[in-house]
Amino acid sequence: MNRNHLCSNHPFVSSIVSSNSVLITLITQPMTLAIYITTYHQQFYILNQFLILPLSSSIFSTWAPHQGSPSLLGAMVIPSKVKHKLIKGVVINMESLHQEMHFHTGEFPYVDVWAGELWINILHESLKHGLAPKSWTDYLHLTVGGTLSNAGISGQAFRHGPQINNVYQLEVVTGKGELITCSEKQNADLFYGVLGGLGQFGIITRARISLEPAPRMVKWIRVLYSDFSIFTEDQEYLISSQDTFDYIEGFVIINRTGLLNNWRFSFNPKDPLQASHFNSDGKTLFCLEIAKYFNPDETDIVNQKIDMLLSELGYIQSTLFLSEVSYVEFLDRVHISGLKLREKGLWEVPHPWLNLLVPKSKIHNFAKVVFGNILTDSSTGPILIYPANKSKWNNRTSMVTPDEDVFYQVAFLSSAMPSSTGTDGLAYILAQNERILEFCEAANLGVKQYLPHYCTQEAWRTHFGTQWDVFVRRKSTYDPLAILAPGQQIFHKASAFS
């Protein structure tokens, strides 16, 4: 998501778009341009920097960074505590360029895409070939480079691993200005470093993404639990089974009334009479969200399969809700909700999100304290919770996961009301996030942050743990001047490797 709004009508802006030589001049001769940037997280506003719209990856290859080069801020991730901070550097808008996608439809199909491409566009183009990527994020209006720099996790990750495990090849411009093609077999150190590398080693310009035959339809199912142990047992059983659902997620429901009534707009209760007697008021509930993909000629078989899988689960029987949607509708579901929020002015608000990876052995302790003591009011956004198998995670990437075979992704996806000083205000939610993190640390849960935010190198060192030395070595190899993504506050230009 790259939405950059210019505060000033700077005369360079049109030149940037139209001339390569101006681009290179700007990179080598620092000048100031005031840019107003908003991102979905909206916790920082004013930047003092350049804006570059790349015309092709070959532009970068003529770039020779030197000690005085401005920082490349990438697409910006800035820790939540840094607000209204003035930063000098260059923002590269990867979305500004649209290049054609190239499909390969052999035994192992794939697509070559520009890194600024949105996943939703890849989905639509792939479907024309009867194909689709295997692993997704819940929201598809994100760039390939953005999600591959983190991980790209959704309900398919238990089977396919995150998006970073479903890429065959990358083209990267390193911090030294070299344009390098890398894969598992060619320049593997850079390939794995950049995947989950938080934009620290290079700018991904192209990616080769693995595809599979696309289904046409999806049976989308929600069931409720009041017992956390039964909920997690069922989730863990489902992700470890061979013949299981194609998508497995879950979420926590705290202090919500009229919940099932809301669902009725998109889901049908299996037993409407029983469902009407179910009362969710006040209780903390856990919703298992699962989906089975199918093609219309397989409807009977898939229904039998679903009945069989559901019969093995311990959910509250009256709370079985079903829906049948197209594959595109299912994958693009968050965008549809987002459009509704936008209409109400509830999308362009601060989103102080906290994403944690919690080891399986600690999830009960975590849930007891966090859902029982810390989040006692109703939550300010969805709280996702679902397990993944570490065996599906390639441990050569820069992505850090907890030290256990199964871990839970717990995502507190809060929205803050801009002028509120109450429990839905930014300050309150940030303090609550801090309490959760403090508890995890005090209880020594071995939790890792996903989409991490830290303000000191010491905290980053702890985050990376045994992977820190490799991370530092890769930084000194591929971005020795530490000009890439300084907003993460992992390395500083002057003292990158002290």
Ligand SMILES: Cc1cc2nc3c(=O)[nH]c(=O)nc-3n(C[C@H](O)[C@H](O)[C@H](O)COP(=O)(O)OP(=O)(O)OC[C@H]3O[C@@H](n4cnc5c(N)ncnc54)[C@H](O)[C@@H]3O)c2cc1C
């Ligand atoms: C509404 C929403 C829903 C989300 N849902 C999920 C989800 O379900 N699962 C999940 O895993 N994540 C999710 N995310 C997080 C998402 O994966 C990251 O925020 C990701 O960075 C978004 O990509 P972007 O295109 O918005 O990147 P940006 O915000 O533009 O960039 C973020 C950072 O990524 C790096 N970066 C971006 N492009 C490149 C590049 N080409 N080369 C090198 N580095 C680059 C830079 O360091 C940059 O600072 C969600 C985010 C949002 C806003």
